[in-house]
Amino acid sequence: MDPRNVRPSELEVWAAERDCDATVVRKLLSAIFRRGVLEPGRWMAESQIPKRLALSVAPSPLPRLTLDGSVVSPKDGFQKLRFRTGEGLALETVLIPLHKEGAVSVCLSSQIGCAMGCxxxxxxxxxxxRNLQAWEIIDQFLQARELVQAQGRRVTGAVFMGMGEPFLNYDHVLTAADLLRSSSAGSVAAKAITISTVGLVPEIDRYTREGHRYRLAVSLGAATDAKRKELVPVASRWPVAEVVAAARRHALARRARVTLAYVCIGGVNVGEEDARALGELIGDTPVRVDLIEVTDTTGRYLPPTAEELQAFRDALTRHVGQPIVRRYSGGKDIQAACGTLAGVG
Ligand code: SF4
Structure with a gap:
């Protein structure tokens, strides 16, 4: 049983069934998350974790992903890490420098590859x-944090926006998020953790019902079904109005704005009519619209020109009565930007 695959609350129940109290669980998580100790022998020696518990957690050291490559953008300081799983599959993680000096957010992958077909x-x-297990998501975070700390910086946030659709790996993603947030483990503030989805309505509703405190970001792609189906094939299953309705239910239940991520593509979805359609779609739903310029490694889609983007922003200001933010998608020169992770390069 890998404690990085179990929610802290479940780990406490599991330990209680073995006559160990919550203090032991806190010591165990602290050894793993604060000091990076993955060996049962050292848990027993350094943290006074009872031998029977340590050995039933893990008879041998917990596994790690193999760090297989790291590249830093000379342009903006984004850093991409490439890991390999035990069976040799590649996945990528991105370190995002934040505005606050020395602060870094980690963009985590939740699957190897993706079935959504954007x-x-x-x-x-x-x-x-395949899906990543919670421990493989957590190990991305731990190894990224080791690198960041060695550089004299600190990790203050995590976003599930790397490879994969997080809500298609719901349980492992939520387990990882709970571990990241736990004060005994990752100690990342819930509001500094964002889970992104391309718009799976049943999972958005499940997430709302379960009352999670992490930020929710929903990728729209376009404001009409016709355009959205071209960019985000999953749109054939849920009309964009249903996706925004689910986002609205979440925003109202949580009393917090949902982020609607809008990938801007020159000549495709940044016209006056797109802004008008987006405004009608959103209405008074409490959202923040994040504009992200597309980075398409095939060159099929191009980002809008500066004039096109400015005109779109002006149109959005007229049609959408909610905050509009231009989000920087960095690391383009090292294939670390949104939509470019592919386990190569
Ligand atoms: S944009 Fe996200 S959901 Fe769409 S294919 Fe890429 S990783 Fe999957």
Whole structure:
């Protein structure tokens, strides 16, 4: 039983069944998350974790992903890490420098490849290989944090926006998020953790029902079904109005704005009519619209020109009565930007 695959609350129940109290669980998580100790022998020696518990957690050291490559963008300091799983599959993680000096957010992958087929995305072209287990998501975070700390910086946030559709790996993603947030483990503030989805309505509703405190980001792609189906094939299953309705239910239940991510593509979805359609779709739903310029490694889709983007922003200001933010998608020169992760390069 890998404690990185179990929610802290479940780990406490599991330990209680073995006559160990919550203090022991806190010591165990602290050894793993604060000091990076993955060996049962050292848990017993350094943290006074009872031998029977340590050995029933893990008779041998917990596994790690193999760090297989790291590249830093000379342009903006984004850093991409490439890991390999035990069976040799590649996945990628991105370190995002934040505005606050020395602060870094980690962009985590939740699957190897992706089945959603977004036509502008390199991960989609890998197809889907498999879900990552919670420990593989957590180990991305731990290894990224080790690198960041060695550079004298600190990790203050995590976003599930790397390879894969997080809500298709719901349980492992939520387990990983709970571990990241736990004060005994990752100690990342819930509001600094974002889970992104391309718009799976049943999972958005499940997430709302379960009352999670992490930020929710929903990728729209376009404001009409006709355009959205071209960019985000999963749109054939849920009309965009249903996706925004689910986002609205979440925003109202949580009393927090949902982020609607809008990938801007020159000549495709940044016209006056697109802004008007987006405004009608959103209405008074409490959202923040993040504009992200497309990075398509095939060159099929191009980002809008500066004039096109400014005109779109002006149109959105007229048609959408909610905050509009231009989000920087960095690391383009090292294939670390949104939509470019493919486990190569
Ligand atoms: S944009 Fe996200 S959901 Fe769409 S194919 Fe790429 S990784 Fe999957």
């Amino acid at each position: 036509t502008f995305c390199a991960t989609a072209r890998m197809a889907i290989r």
